Amino acid sequence: MTDLILLEDDPILREELCEFLNESGFATESAADLKEFHHLFNPQRHRLALLDLGLPDGDALQLVSNLHQSGHHLGIVVLTARSGSTARILGLDLGADHYVTKGGDLDELVAVLTSLERRLGYQHKDQPWLLETGPRRLVPPGAPPVALSQQDLLVLRCLMTEAGQEVSRQRIVEALGEEYLHYDQRRLDTQMHRLRRNVEQASGQTLPVKTLRNAGYCFYARQQIQ
Structure with a gap:
């Protein structure tokens, strides 16, 4: 089971996403802001990150860039309500692997995470x-x-x-x-x-x-x- 860290400031959405992702096979830990994310994030354990852009204490685009430049073998999916291609292109340039729109199909989100998990080689055989x-x-x-x-x-x-x-x-x-x-x-x-x-x-x-x-x-x- 792949460890995933979720950064989302909305408490209701954060709880719903955590529950759904856990049920979908991801060991999910969540943070409400950048400070809590930095406290919880463990590069030795977390393999996927699902990041909201609009946060109360900063912009996650800078976090995306920092994580990418750090060299961590981390899959990054950005969760955003922002429209338009400019923010998406910037996020991808900074190191995000995928963008997913808030309020979209949750099954599509899981498909994106699973595809990224497979591409990064995190799926492995466990004991039965x-x-x-x-x-x-x-x-x-x-x-x-x-x-x-x-x-x-x-x-x-x-x-x-x-x-x-x-x-x-x-x-x-x-x-x-x-x-x-x-x-x-x-x-x-x-x-x-x-x-x-x-x-x-x-x-x-x-x-x-x-x-x-x-x-x-x-x-x-x-x-x-x-």
């Missing part, structure tokens, strides 16, 4: 996530086992059996033994949120399940089921 169906537990790579409820086990088995593939909400609901047409979709959203939280609290790792908006979910890491 192990699902043990007998004792009902999930074993993250290099971390202690996480106890699962029966419903958690059914959901994960459905997703991990089709790792790397889109699994529709209907298939997951049916794997839970429910009738899709009479099932309250909010129950599935709540369960997935709780499962992610439990895994992170117990193991310190982010569950590698990507949310496919209005479609379903995808388990995107290497896996093994016993």
Whole structure:
């Protein structure tokens, strides 16, 4: 999982982006201004940066230039509400890899980050996530086992059996033994949120399940089921 640092001053947008990026497979840390960014940024750990241009304590274009000139092997995506080509050309000249417009398609943002991640060579094979169906537990790579409820086990088995593939909400609901047409979709959203939280609290790792908006979910890491 690639570490990403997000610089965005709007608290609501920052929280939404953090949640979405974590769900999409990026270990995301966020900063509200340049001062906090410099405090949090670790060039040995952070591989991608998503930077807002308009900040309360300065302009991120200078930050883009500084990061580029420092020689860090860092992918930089600029998040901006600015229109026109002048700012975009300047940002690219200073070292940004991509521009993404605020309020745009979040799936497009993930596609840009994933493409940049691949180009920079940050995707690599990790140890598999192990699902043990007998004792009902999930074993993250290099971390202690996480106890699962029966419903958690059914959901994960459905997703991990089709790792790397889109699994529709209907298939997951049916794997839970429910009738899709009479099932309250909010129950599935709540369960997935709780499962992610439990895994992170117990193991310190982010569950590698990507949310496919209005479609379903995808388990995107290497896996093994016993």
